[in-house]
Amino acid sequence: MTTTWVPVPDGSPFPIQNLPYGVFTPKSGGAPRVGVAIGEQVLDLAAALGDDVFARGSLNAFMAQGRTRWQRVRAETTRLLADEAHRAAVEPHLYAQADVTLGMPFEPGDYVDFYASEHHASNIGRMFRPDGDPLTPQWKHLPIGYHGRAGTLVPSGTPVVRPRGQQRPAEAGGLPGFGPSTRLDIEAEVGFVVGTPSELGRPVSADDFREHVFGVTLVNDWSARDIQNWEYVPLGPFLGKSFATSVSPWVVPLDALEAARVAPPAREHEPRPYLAEKEDWGLDLTLEVRLNGHLVATPPFATMYWTPAQMLAHMTVNGASLRTGDFYASGTVSGPEADQRGSFMELSWGGAEPFALPDGTKRTFLEDGDEVTITATAPGADGVTIGFGAVTGRVLPAVDA
Template sequence: MTLQSWVPVPAGSHFPVQNLPYGVFEPSGGGAARVGVAIGEHVLDLAAALGDEVFARPSLNAFMAQGRERWHEVRARVVELLTVEANRPEVEPALHRAADVRLLLPFEVADYVDFYSSEHHAANIGRMFRPDSEPLTPNWKHLPIGYHGRAGTVVVSGTPVVRPSGQRKPPQADAPSFGPSQRLDIEAEVGFVVGTGSELGTSVGVADFAEHVFGVCLVNDWSARDIQAWEYVPLGPFLGKSFATSVSPWVVPLEALEDARVAPPERAPEPLPYLRDGEQDWGLDLAMEVRLNGHLVSRPPFASMYWTPAQQLAHMTVNGASLRTGDFYASGTVSGPEPEQRGSLIELSWGGREPIELPGGGTRSFLEDGDEISISATAPGAEGTTIGFGEVVGRILPG
């Protein structure tokens, strides 16, 4: 029989006891922010339930820094507390109704890196941004391309996103003009949170992924395509991305994703040795959904990503760059091979030439003020269950 909690978990909940993601919340009755675990429609106050001061803090960082063995111990203990009926009288007072708490950014972001690891996305963008060149740059199949983003503007789901202003220059214009972005877009991504750091001058191998990465969440890498197109040559995206990056409030521990591991697509040409995975595969079968004002517009399949998060971590550190607790990296936009699996509006509307039809008669090429985007995902959990990531939501405010 499948392991079950004495806490009621509705059918279809993202948070059965096989998941147990970590977050940070403010209790309903007020009080300081602290670490919690989601179970069904409740949040377990870990500081209260475990009596450990490391959870009485407004971020996961101190706990994440304790390392993989401790992560495993705590998870095992929480499973015990939530499944053994005898623990109920003691644990129940530490449960809050999820509807009553306020969820905060779950970790302090150290460095933030964004990759570009969907072949379908990179090829689509290449066709649109560089129509006179090959869709994929010559380096694309040799290394997971990435760049550093702005850590200070990573915000939790629900934070409003103010439409950014900046310079943009349509191809036919002589000079750039300034104003609110007219091509505001989303990027549906998956994010990886580093728990334990590494020493400067050393590298972390593909096989050491689970020693360093604590967990996984969802990311919306908001993108102003007009600002980005004008600024990004030669040093990459800057203001077109740095105004906001939204993350889901629940970090799913790697241990909950063992049954979601799948082989990544075949890589040809064969990567250099430091990027070979083989037995260390960390492809992940996450089924993502993107909704615009409640309407399902895309179902990106994360399993289609060319480079895995383990390869991304190995690449990011192969030059000796150190990791810190709270380092955060995102997969890059997840786009599958089919049109309805594309993870950005610029792909879904093909640069605005094929607007998305909305129910009720409207269309969208890019985001309008007041639009709300929600990205969610589910994955196979232990014992044949389905676990989920909740969602990352954001609404556009006028600039």
């Protein structure tokens, strides 16, 4: 079992088997730079490794160097933190996490959001189509997704201003309403950061997933359900989604998640050849959603029908290219149980069934001042638990136009 000379509290989400990457700025001053989390500290990689690729406010330059380089840096960082002989040279480059500010870990390129949970899609389908099939005809044949607005990907902790927009008319033939969303929601998701690009016109195989995807984050895809409901036919989500999507500050490398890999759920249809996987890339992640500190849901990522490797293959099968910093998210993670639903839309069944909080209050959708925090854990090497850090956002009142 690999151990470290750095003090790591029991149950820490950041053991040496994790070493997630982030961008930090010391509160004492200085420029943003790349580091890895270890216990309650952050290691300054530019100083520890003597490499200027880490003396930047983004992971992009490092991610563009490719998987062989990612593996070498991970191995060298592990060696420095595991061997007591390096302590004197490395310890001065550790910062307490309490003494740094974390930012967006990468510069986003394109952003795609998927709809890969059968439980979530079925719940939404039952609400919207109570007399029909909850899943649309193509759902089990391809990972459904849409292009989002990369410019509104924001780091954890960024306040979320309640969006304004048009809403469905109160009666048939009437004029649409307009104003602040009254059905502001969250979506607990998992995100994937692209490191190495691909050539335009050449699809990326599901088997090349680990060659292109650098690591994994947590996502809260804030959603204005009333705006979305009025706009989404026929072209899908637009203003109901594009006002903010929060991303956690740490990117967990794929190599830290080998012990978390599982087979996806059984398939009703044999996937098309381009969606076939030689390796299973289901992930045994357990998410936790908290509203104002209260645990309200524990969505399991292992139940996702489509894997991140299949999402990547589908996203590029038409020849679309990848760029360093491209980002895609899984869509809402929901499980089969009522307390495993990753959105308030599901937890309150469209607002018809308010859910109770431990303080006696009830919720359907978000109120101004509410704070949502999403965390996740996964099994790691040597029996440890891998954590992802938290993605948090507080709702602010709408701003007048």
